[in-house]
Amino acid sequence: MTSVVEQKATEARSRQLDVERLRADFPVLHQSVHGRPLVYLDNAASVHKPQSVIDAVGKFYSHDYANVHRGVHALSERATDAYEAARDRVREFINAADRREIVFVRGTTEAINLVAGSFGRQRLTPGDEILITAMEHHANIVPWQLLCEQTGARLVVAPVDDHGDVIMAEFSRLLGARTRLVSVTHVSNALGSVVPVRQVIDLAHRHGARVLIDAAQSVPHMRVDVQALDCDLLAFSGHKMYGPTGIGVLYGKAELLRDMPPYQGGGEMIRQVSFERSIYADIPYKFEAGTQHIAGAVGLKAAIDYIASVGMDAIAHHEAQLLDYATSRLQAISGLRIVGTAKEKAGIISFVLDGVHAHDIGTIVDQQGVAVRVGHHCAMPIMKHFGVAATARAAFALYNTEADVDALVAAVEKVKEVFGHV
Amino acid sequence: MSDLRDLYEEVILDHNRNPRNFLRKPAETNRHAHGYNPLCGDEFEVNISIKDDVIEDIAFEGAGCAISTASASLMTEALKGKSVKDAQKLFQGVHHLLTEADDGQDLGKLAVLSGVREYPMRIKCATLAWHIMQAALRNEQDTVTTE
Numbered sequence: 299m300t301s302v303v304e305q306k307a308t309e310a311r312s313r314q315l316d317v318e319r320l321r322a323d324f325p326v327l328h329q330s331v332h333g334r335p336l337v338y339l340d341n342a343a344s345v346h347k348p349q350s351v352i353d354a355v356g357k358f359y360s361h362d363y364a365n366v367h368r369g370v371h372a373l374s375e376r377a378t379d380a381y382e383a384a385r386d387r388v389r390e391f392i393n394a395a396d397r398r399e400i401v402f403v404r405g406t407t408e409a410i411n412l413v414a415g416s417f418g419r420q421r422l423t424p425g426d427e428i429l430i431t432a433m434e435h436h437a438n439i440v441p442w443q444l445l446c447e448q449t450g451a452r453l454v455v456a457p458v459d460d461h462g463d464v465i466m467a468e469f470s471r472l473l474g475a476r477t478r479l480v481s482v483t484h485v486s487n488a489l490g491s492v493v494p495v496r497q498v499i500d501l502a503h504r505h506g507a508r509v510l511i512d513a514a515q516s517v518p519h520m521r522v523d524v525q526a527l528d529c530d531l532l533a534f535s536g537h538k539m540y541g542p543t544g545i546g547v548l549y550g551k552a553e554l555l556r557d558m559p560p561y562q563g564g565g566e567m568i569r570q571v572s573f574e575r576s577i578y579a580d581i582p583y584k585f586e587a588g589t590q591h592i593a594g595a596v597g598l599k600a601a602i603d604y605i606a607s608v609g610m611d612a613i614a615h616h617e618a619q620l621l622d623y624a625t626s627r628l629q630a631i632s633g634l635r636i637v638g639t640a641k642e643k644a645g646i647i648s649f650v651l652d653g654v655h656a657h658d659i660g661t662i663v664d665q666q667g668v669a670v671r672v673g674h675h676c677a678m679p680i681m682k683h684f685g686v687a688a689t690a691r692a693a694f695a696l697y698n699t700e701a702d703v704d705a706l707v708a709a710v711e712k713v714k715e716v717f718g719h720v
Numbered sequence: 721m722s723d724l725r726d727l728y729e730e731v732i733l734d735h736n737r738n739p740r741n742f743l744r745k746p747a748e749t750n751r752h753a754h755g756y757n758p759l760c761g762d763e764f765e766v767n768i769s770i771k772d773d774v775i776e777d778i779a780f781e782g783a784g785c786a787i788s789t790a791s792a793s794l795m796t797e798a799l800k801g802k803s804v805k806d807a808q809k810l811f812q813g814v815h816h817l818l819t820e821a822d823d824g825q826d827l828g829k830l831a832v833l834s835g836v837r838e839y840p841m842r843i844k845c846a847t848l849a850w851h852i853m854q855a856a857l858r859n860e861q862d863t864v865t866t867e
């Protein structure tokens with residue numbers, strides 16, 4: 299009989315990724331930059347694509363491509379099948395109850411704008427409130443500001459503490475009778491904080507508010523189950539999860555989507571058009587006006603297949619190990635400060651270096667072949683909260699290794715050398 | 721690999737560490753402008769006092785990367801005592817230095833900025849303060865951006 303400890307150790311081993319083998323799936327990783335092997339750590343901005351995704355898109359264009367839902371010919375039928383199979387795959391991936399709850403959009407930004415333009419314009423009246431947190435991406439701030447200008451609603455912002463955790467007592471206090479919508483990020487792209495969205499959703503529902511989750515940074519890195527969360531709406535982007543650019547998903551509960559008016563008008567989203575009035579199609583087509591990014595959806599399905607073949611739990615485990623390793627190695631560098639030390643973090647580390655601007659860090663580490671993001675990460679308000687104009691940010695994907703972290707650490711030491719801080 | 725020392729020249733590092741004409745305002749400021757680089761959040765304010773078409777004093781405030789800070793600092797040193805016309809000429813010279821293959825006119829100490837040429841992403845850092853200075857001379861109240 300094996301002991302519990304042994305069993306746990308076996309489980310942990312079986313969860314270890316064979317990263318070297320997986321790296322072979324990503325052609326872009328095998329190149330030199332400025333004469334050094336590329337170390338790609340800009341994965342919160344966008345993630346590279348495995349060969350299977352690249353091939354799926356190529357194969358689709360080479361064999362099956364046509365417009366969807368429009369032709370009776372063979373190619374149109376094949377293309378329609380592929381497009382709708384992608385919808386089924388997304389449904390399964392986030393465990394939605396119904397395939398009609400999956401709306402294809404360009405990405406997280408368009409999904410949020412869709413909700414603002416449809417749900418928001420239909421339901422918000424002067425004095426109504428939209429509650430967000432202080433660490434949202436601009437994509438989850440600006441659409442609400444536009445909506446507030448149009449409707450007279452108010453944008454309310456729940457504060458974040460000095461670690462990068464939402465102050466839940468304040469969040470509860472700010473929820474009120476006028477809160478119509480709560481829109482929060484699941485994982486902060488600037489700090490890596492994981493927001494306790496289960497609790498956020500429960501609290502919001504008790505006040506009768508609907509909840510939209512910005513899952514751009516969570517869906518690629520952890521299991522997300524929309525029924526377990528009970529969120530009303532959820533948005534994410536294909537390009538951050540090993541899929542193509544230009545394709546993303548808005549999930550919405552069917553009863554809610556049915557009540558929401560169309561966002562854009564055009565072909566595909568109607569049942570009948572006359573000059574007197576048009577009758578809209580059912581969900582999800584009501585929200586998919588015009589020719590969609592069909593090949594993008596096909597690529598997204600291939601990306602989900604890829605993630606499933608690697609295993610989401612194994613990916614999450616691997617990235618958590620990298621986060622721990624990178625945190626301890628970076629912390630050991632004198633003059634370096636990690637910005638964002640939330641209780642629970644995803645594989646994202648933002649940092650600043652005494653006396654060196656993030657932009658200079660970016661240029662110097664790039665010369666060492668290391669790609670990080672520097673700047674405000676489209677989250678200027680939270681940067682201001684931490685008193686920095688910009689940070690450098692390393693973010694992990696399944697293909698990163700401890701050697702990548704070592705390269706980053708060596709590159710940061712080089713920054714200090716150039717600036718004479720050794 | 722380009723040599724990082726060409727970009728992060730000693731003079732540039734020195735002006736970054738100890739910017740000249742920094743965090744003060746000329747007593748008789750009569751030209752002023754503000755600008756920022758939305759890409760990286762660099763933000764400066766340039767204050768100038770002009771008398772009889774001559775830059776009597778010039779200083780700057782704000783925060784930015786080493787390249788933008790050093791360029792701003794070097795600019796204030798170079799422009800003090802220059803006529804408005806010469807300041808324009810120097811702006812053209814720096815612009816040429818950063819964007820053309822050759823150095824162009826003799827720019828003295830400002831020539832250390834030539835290393836930025838090899839780093840196209842950083843040219844806007846080096847020109848930020850200069851654009852703000854130009855806006856100040858034109859007395860534009862709007863914020864300048866590098867975009």
Ligand SMILES: Cc1ncc(COP(=O)(O)O)c(C=O)c1O
Pocket residue numbers: 342343404405406407408435437438483485486487512514515535676
């Ligand atoms: C948390 C978060 N929300 C929204 C977005 C916007 O995503 P996209 O640019 O794919 O629309 C991003 C991407 O940077 C993000 O990190």
